[in-house]
Amino acid sequence: MKKNKVIIVDDQRTVRGMIKRWIESDPNWEVVGEASNPFEARDQIIEKQPDVMTLDVHMPEMDGIEFLKKLLPQHPMPVIMFSSSTTEGTAITLEALDAGAFDYVTKPSGTPESLIEAKEDLLSKLHAALNYNVSLYQNTKSTTPSKILSxxxxxxxxxxxxxxxxxxxxxxxxxxxxxxxxxxxxxxxxxxxxxxxxxxxxxxxxxxxxxxxxxxxxxxxxxxxxxxxxxxxxxxxxxxxxxxxxxxxxxxxxxxxxxxxxxxxxxxxxxxxxxxxxxxxxxxxxxxxxxxxxxxxxxxxxxxxxxxxxxxxxxxxxxxxxxxxxxxxxxxxxxxxxxxxxxxxxx
The missing domain is CATH 3.40.50.180 (Methylesterase CheB, C-terminal domain)
Incomplete structure (x- = not known):
């Protein structure tokens, strides 16, 4: 059976390991690459041609938003962001959605319940990502609505x-x-x-x-x-x-x-x-x-x-x-x- 391919991008090795275990608990998926920064990720995307990418909103050297804006025009694909529930994390996640991210998963707080919920959320969204209308990418770019009344x-x-x-x-x-x-x-x-x-x-x-x-x-x-x-x-x-x-x-x-x-x-x-x-x-x-x-x-x-x-x-x-x-x-x-x-x- 052909498996769907994922690349994990996160600067923390322990987090990448956790996400990989979650993804590969589903026999339909395999992790074909891991990257600690956007530059490593770019090279692996070209080589591995993943179906989906998970991306931390906070990245060293280049933040997740800037990476999305540079990546998606060249390699349109569903990107699932990992977001913190802090005000800053929420704001960045909303910006990522405007920039073309497919969806997001809130990082677990560390309790057993939050870990289970985050894992189930990720697997559910990976499945949905296979139906992502990639052709819409050009229409999901951020625009500035007008306050002028007509x-x-x-x-x-x-x-x-x-x-x-x-x-x-x-x-x-x-x-x-x-x-x-x-x-x-x-x-x-x-x-x-x-x-x-x-x-x-x-x-x-x-x-x-x-x-x-x-x-x-x-x-x-x-x-x-x-x-x-x-x-x-x-x-x-x-x-x-x-x-x-x-x-x-x-x-x-x-x-x-x-x-x-x-x-x-x-x-x-x-x-x-x-x-x-x-x-x-x-x-x-x-x-x-x-x-x-x-x-x-x-x-x-x-x-x-x-x-x-x-x-x-x-x-x-x-x-x-x-x-x-x-x-x-x-x-x-x-x-x-x-x-x-x-x-x-x-x-």
């Missing part, structure tokens, strides 16, 4: 709320989608698979770049037009109705479909509030199936449902499952979703 974009919406679910590739996809959104849009709630400490920084970066207000959601916030609410990492985000008004609801019950936040939890809460027929629901790039059943539930209760198409997804997983079970009414390229939302929402 009067012609303002729309009179009749839709009460927009809900979005995303996972792998979602940080970049959301950034591009929301760049075409303005303060005339109804409240937008987002369940993006992301751990604690990442979501506040992610929301802050988007808020600084986009035309709309973007915040990490807190419990019992009144939903306001022109505001994007990002589900906090390790918590579920829902919509609740209190005294006839719509509010956020933050909970921390068990993971759903292996995720917290879960897209299905957000989507199902719309139906439970009785506002599905006044909602536009969107499912974006991501591995797995979270959100597919919730999107079908929304559609069956009157929501207009949109899914990102295969050609523009980093991983055509969640939207594919949703499409195959009949949950998607309009399957569109990422760049067309905001305009379609604007068109539907004004009717």
């Amino acid at each position: 009067a012609k974009r303002h729309t009179s919406f009749k839709t009460k709320v927009i809900v979005i679910g995303s996972s792998t590739g979602g940080t970049t996809a959301l950034r591009k989608l929301l760049d075409d959104v303005d303060e005339s849009f109804p409240p937008i709630l987002v369940a993006q698979h992301m751990p604690e400490n990442f979501t506040a920084l992610f929301a802050g970066r988007l808020n600084a770049e986009l035309k709309v207000k973007v915040i990490e959601a807190k419990d019992k916030q009144l939903l306001e037009n022109g505001t994007v609410y990002i589900a906090p990492g390790n918590f579920h985000l829902e919509i609740q109705k209190l005294n006839g008004e719509l509010y956020t609801k933050i909970t921390q019950f068990e993971k759903v479909n292996g995720h917290r936040p879960s897209v299905d939890v957000l989507f199902d809460s719309v139906v439970n509030c009785g506002i599905a027929n006044q909602t536009i629901s969107i499912i974006l790039t991501g591995m797995g199936s979270d959100g597919a059943k919730g999107l079908l539930n929304l559609k069956n209760n009157g929501s207009i449902t949109l899914g990102q198409n295969k050609e523009t997804c980093v991983v055509y997983g969640m939207p594919k499952v949703a499409f195959e079970i009949g949950a998607v009414m309009y399957q569109l390229p990422l760049e067309s979703i905001a305009d379609k939302t604007r068109e539907i929402g004004s009717k």
Whole structure:
């Protein structure tokens, strides 16, 4: 059986050894090279032609971001970053995703539980990386969204709320989608698979770049037009109705479909509030199936449902499952979703 090839790039030998043991515990994978710095890695990539690379965000001589920017134009491949959960590590990881990294794994804290979780996360993302749409690399390069408002974009919406679910590739996809959104849009709630400490920084970066207000959601916030609410990492985000008004609801019950936040939890809460027929629901790039059943539930209760198409997804997983079970009414390229939302929402 032909095995998938991985190169590990990390300046610590003990960490490389740990990652190698994790990877080779799966018989479908083999580690064909290890490098302690980007220069060693470059030579091995040319020689070994790996399918996937793991990369530490903090590297000697050349940091991971600079390496990605130099490497990917010449050798497009899925790169999984190893990130610390510190503020600095989180910021660098988000920059890496903007620079074209496929995904990231949070470094374990050292407890047995964190080691098991990191190993399972890595193996899952290695598997997903085999479906990486490498042709999208040119479109995943960092761009600077404009804060300038365009009067012609303002729309009179009749839709009460927009809900979005995303996972792998979602940080970049959301950034591009929301760049075409303005303060005339109804409240937008987002369940993006992301751990604690990442979501506040992610929301802050988007808020600084986009035309709309973007915040990490807190419990019992009144939903306001022109505001994007990002589900906090390790918590579920829902919509609740209190005294006839719509509010956020933050909970921390068990993971759903292996995720917290879960897209299905957000989507199902719309139906439970009785506002599905006044909602536009969107499912974006991501591995797995979270959100597919919730999107079908929304559609069956009157929501207009949109899914990102295969050609523009980093991983055509969640939207594919949703499409195959009949949950998607309009399957569109990422760049067309905001305009379609604007068109539907004004009717």
